[in-house]
Amino acid sequence: MPDVRQTDHNSRVIRLSDYRAPDFLIDSVELVFDLGEEDTRVTAHLAIRRNPEALDRPAGLRLEGEALRLLSVALDGESLGENRYRVSDDALIVDGVGEAFTLDVVTLIRPQDNTELSGLYKSGGNFCTQCEAEGFRRITYFLDRPDVMTRFTTTIRAEAKRYPVLLSNGNPVAGGEDPDGRHWARWVDPHPKPSYLFALVAGDLTAVRDEFITRSGRTVSLAIWVRRGDEDKCGHAMASLKNAMAWDERVFGLEYDLDVFNIVAVSDFNMGAMENKGLNIFNTKYVLAKPETATDADYQGIESVIGHEYFHNWTGDRVTCRDWFQLSLKEGLTVFRDQQFSADQGSPAVKRISDVRTLRARQFPEDFGPLAHPVRPESYIEINNFYTATVYEKGAEVVRMIHTLLGPDKFRKGMDLYFARHDNQAVTIEDFVSAMQDAGGVDLSRFKRWYSQAGTPEVTVSERYHPESRRYEMTFRQQTAPSPGQPVKDPFVLPIAIGLLSPEGREMPIRLDGEEAEGRPGTRVLTMTGMEQTFRFIDVAEPPTPSLFRGFSAPVKVKGVPLDRLKFLAAHDGDPFARWEAGQQAATRHLLDLVHAWRRGEALTADPDLLDASRRTLAGGDADPAFAALALGLPAESALADEMAVVDVEAIHAARQFLRGEIGRALGTELAATYERLTDKGSYRPTPAAIGARALRNASLSYLSATGTAEAKALLVAQAETAGNMTDTLAALGLLGDVEGPERAAVFQDFYERWQHDDLVIDKWFALQAVSSLPETLERCRSLLAHPAFDLRNPNRVRSLIGAFSQGNQLRFHEAGGAGYAFLAEQIIAIDPLNATMAARLTQPLGAWKRQDAARQSLMRLALERILAVAGLSKGTFEMASKSLQ
Numbered sequence: 001m002p003d004v005r006q007t008d009h010n011s012r013v014i015r016l017s018d019y020r021a022p023d024f025l026i027d028s029v030e031l032v033f034d035l036g037e038e039d040t041r042v043t044a045h046l047a048i049r050r051n052p053e054a055l056d057r058p059a060g061l062r063l064e065g066e067a068l069r070l071l072s073v074a075l076d077g078e079s080l081g082e083n084r085y086r087v088s089d090d091a092l093i094v095d096g097v098g099e100a101f102t103l104d105v106v107t108l109i110r111p112q113d114n115t116e117l118s119g120l121y122k123s124g125g126n127f128c129t130q131c132e133a134e135g136f137r138r139i140t141y142f143l144d145r146p147d148v149m150t151r152f153t154t155t156i157r158a159e160a161k162r163y164p165v166l167l168s169n170g171n172p173v174a175g176g177e178d179p180d181g182r183h184w185a186r187w188v189d190p191h192p193k194p195s196y197l198f199a200l201v202a203g204d205l206t207a208v209r210d211e212f213i214t215r216s217g218r219t220v221s222l223a224i225w226v227r228r229g230d231e232d233k234c235g236h237a238m239a240s241l242k243n244a245m246a247w248d249e250r251v252f253g254l255e256y257d258l259d260v261f262n263i264v265a266v267s268d269f270n271m272g273a274m275e276n277k278g279l280n281i282f283n284t285k286y287v288l289a290k291p292e293t294a295t296d297a298d299y300q301g302i303e304s305v306i307g308h309e310y311f312h313n314w315t316g317d318r319v320t321c322r323d324w325f326q327l328s329l330k331e332g333l334t335v336f337r338d339q340q341f342s343a344d345q346g347s348p349a350v351k352r353i354s355d356v357r358t359l360r361a362r363q364f365p366e367d368f369g370p371l372a373h374p375v376r377p378e379s380y381i382e383i384n385n386f387y388t389a390t391v392y393e394k395g396a397e398v399v400r401m402i403h404t405l406l407g408p409d410k411f412r413k414g415m416d417l418y419f420a421r422h423d424n425q426a427v428t429i430e431d432f433v434s435a436m437q438d439a440g441g442v443d444l445s446r447f448k449r450w451y452s453q454a455g456t457p458e459v460t461v462s463e464r465y466h467p468e469s470r471r472y473e474m475t476f477r478q479q480t481a482p483s484p485g486q487p488v489k490d491p492f493v494l495p496i497a498i499g500l501l502s503p504e505g506r507e508m509p510i511r512l513d514g515e516e517a518e519g520r521p522g523t524r525v526l527t528m529t530g531m532e533q534t535f536r537f538i539d540v541a542e543p544p545t546p547s548l549f550r551g552f553s554a555p556v557k558v559k560g561v562p563l564d565r566l567k568f569l570a571a572h573d574g575d576p577f578a579r580w581e582a583g584q585q586a587a588t589r590h591l592l593d594l595v596h597a598w599r600r601g602e603a604l605t606a607d608p609d610l611l612d613a614s615r616r617t618l619a620g621g622d623a624d625p626a627f628a629a630l631a632l633g634l635p636a637e638s639a640l641a642d643e644m645a646v647v648d649v650e651a652i653h654a655a656r657q658f659l660r661g662e663i664g665r666a667l668g669t670e671l672a673a674t675y676e677r678l679t680d681k682g683s684y685r686p687t688p689a690a691i692g693a694r695a696l697r698n699a700s701l702s703y704l705s706a707t708g709t710a711e712a713k714a715l716l717v718a719q720a721e722t723a724g725n726m727t728d729t730l731a732a733l734g735l736l737g738d739v740e741g742p743e744r745a746a747v748f749q750d751f752y753e754r755w756q757h758d759d760l761v762i763d764k765w766f767a768l769q770a771v772s773s774l775p776e777t778l779e780r781c782r783s784l785l786a787h788p789a790f791d792l793r794n795p796n797r798v799r800s801l802i803g804a805f806s807q808g809n810q811l812r813f814h815e816a817g818g819a820g821y822a823f824l825a826e827q828i829i830a831i832d833p834l835n836a837t838m839a840a841r842l843t844q845p846l847g848a849w850k851r852q853d854a855a856r857q858s859l860m861r862l863a864l865e866r867i868l869a870v871a872g873l874s875k876g877t878f879e880m881a882s883k884s885l886q
């Protein structure tokens with residue numbers, strides 16, 4: 001039975017179609033923070049006027065506020081009696097205001113009790129903020145919506161000894177000592193901005209400094225603020241920042257626009273990082289790294305998140321979103337920009353493969369499940385639930401398709417036009433697409449369906465070759481399954497990057513019927529606009545093998561490519577992405593055959609072609625070790641689950657383990673030789689070449705360990721204990737986590753003792769235990785909840801234990817009795833009153849019940865119902881759990 005509160009949540013759905021311009025605007029705000037151990041006093045002086053564009057003229061002003069204690073309100077300098085305003089638990093309403101006026105509002109807040117980590121809170125004894133999406137209203141009453149852009153002046157007062165560093169947005173303009181051991185600093189941000197980009201930090205921090213000289217010759221002071229003792233872990237973040245600044249100038253002509261750029265690392269943070277103007281606040285995970293404590297993946301994560309937040313300065317801060325339905329306007333575009341940046345720093349093909357893997361692992365399931373939503377959603381209860389892979393990663397794919405359709409030069413012109421038209425504005429996705437359309441000279445009206453329709457299109461292809469006329473025809477069909485609220489889909493516009501391969505694997509010239517010019521060999525982009533469309537090629541000398549969706553030119557699933565063709569492409573395709581893809585598809589087919597054989601109780605046999613292909617990949621591995629490591633990898637268990645009508649987690653695990661063992665045995669000599677040859681003799685460097693070599697070496701180790709021999713086990717233990725960098729240590733430890741026997745416990749214990757003072761390393765220690773395939777894993781997770789290093793209030797810890805188990809351990813999470821589901825439900829219920837954003841995010845795996853068997857389906861639904869039965873459930877968790885049941 002839903003209680004009153006929950007009916008209430010349902011009645012407060014926010015809809016895009018209800019958007020109205022704000023009735024009032026706030027031109028400037030002067031904030032004064034008196035930071036205290038008990039109460040923090042916030043004084044806000046607001047200059048407000050009626051919005052000339054507002055449709056109606058209400059008498060009263062309504063400001064949002066949440067968890068605030070109101071002390072006083074003054075209108076045009078005159079203190080207001082309580083009959084002149086009203087306060088509710090989410091607003092302050094002031095009656096009888098004029099055309100333009102000032103408002104002084106004083107509130108009290110308690111940052112030290114703020115476990116939601118939204119608004120002003122404390123982390124590691126320091127004050128910090130997170131205001132996106134709606135956290136500013138937890139600091140003071142405001143028009144807390146992105147289309148209200150305001151000039152901010154911020155004064156911070158605090159005890160000088162405890163909080164020597166006082167930071168906010170913009171540039172520092174003044175400061176001084178107060179008599180009572182307190183001090184103050186004032187910051188002015190010259191750029192108008194929405195309240196979600198406000199930030200404040202006060203604490204005992206130390207700076208690693210550098211500078212950047214912009215293309216036009218201005219010097220920008222850069223600082224990364226961390227806890228004392230972490231200074232030696234900032235080098236990679238700083239180098240990444242400078243690379244990002246130079247890259248945005250070179251590729252997009254975009255320069256930084258303040259004199260200082262500050263980054264602060266905090267260990268309690270709901271997300272990865274936040275692009276507050278001039279004062280980015282980061283999860284320590286995306287700042288701190290040194291070879292002994294951070295893996296190659298961590299180094300790459302830091303580079304891309306530092307880039308991402310920096311790139312937001314233009315795509316997000318200078319041009320922001322009109323409303324939160326437009327979130328992908330800044331996030332999809334900025335993810336696209338950070339992907340391009342990282343690709344340019346290393347191997348574009350390797351980067352593309354890993355981005356596509358992320359999309360498939362995280363976004364495809366969203367599109368298939370009950371939480372499917374378009375890149376631009378149409379309604380929400382809690383906006384924090386829409387910081388999703390669909391809005392971010394699929395949003396980036398949509399921008400990439402525009403880039404593919406326009407080509408890089410016109411795309412750049414489109415970006416220039418977007419900034420020329422909309423600098424300092426809060427705009428819509430529509431505005432972005434219009435700029436691209438106008439600069440590109442193309443019609444993107446049908447293309448825009450990518451923003452409004454949810455779902456992953458499935459594409460099938462049929463073809464005919466006519467030897468007499470040397471003509472070749474391909475007919476593409478697309479189909480997209482219904483999603484919540486969208487029973488029927490219009491066709492998506494698909495850029496199809498294709499190549500035609502001769503029987504020897506050469507690129508054949510491509511010439512469409514009706515074209516004047518001779519065909520040229522190589523990749524060609526076709527544009528599909530209908531549900532079904534035929535392309536006719538002429539001058540085709542031999543029956544070709546088509547290579548489709550090269551570089552993953554559209555986020556679709558291609559179905560029905562014959563297995564022999566996949567094998568041919570895996571060996572010969574000149575496009576590295578397509579070559580990798582064909583190999584993965586072939587391995588998927590084979591693994592699914594093994595799954596079915598296992599279910600029928602038959603003996604399993606490995607496909608000799610797959611073993612040969614792996615042997616060839618390994619033999620040629622030195623040419624591009626990073627690519628070889630990816631090509632040798634088998635599809636994840638979750639990717640195999642995605643291909644089954646009814647998932648069988650045990651069969652998937654068994655089939656995949658069998659094949660890993662077979663590869664390990666068949667290629668034992670070559671794997672051992674590769675492992676030896678790639679042993680890193682020099683010191684650790686996070687260069688693409690060194691990262692690639694470690695990836696291939698650890699891939700070899702993984703297959704060797706899959707044979708289960710005593711020798712292989714010894715190799716794991718040796719690497720876990722003696723490796724000189726965290727990448728190699730963790731690779732061995734992860735494999736050892738799946739191995740029964742006394743070695744595992746001892747190595748994990750040693751690791752804990754060695755690293756117990758490094759939070760980020762201990763996160764890894766929790767996560768590795770949570771993803772172990774061993775039968776006792778759930779029980780171990782339960783006991784880890786009581787470990788002294790575990791803390792339900794710290795999002796990184798929650799993600800590394802509860803998140804890793806429920807999202808990274810399909811085998812144990814979906815255990816037949818439903819104990820994994822019950823575990824997750826209990827944790828969500830415990831976290832919800834502390835941090836509703838985190839609790840809501842954790843709910844996602846329970847929504848993936850559609851492909852489970854009937855017994856698991858009802859157990860998963862039961863877990864969701866248990867969550868919904870909690871009195872006083874947050875609206876965010878309510879939204880996730882109730883929609884997951886649909």
Ligand code: ARG
Binds near residue numbers: 270271
């Ligand atoms: N804008 C941040 C980013 O670029 C994400 C912050 C979202 N925070 C939140 N509580 N929803 O990734």
Ligand code: ZN
Binds near residue numbers: 312331
């Ligand atoms: Zn972002």
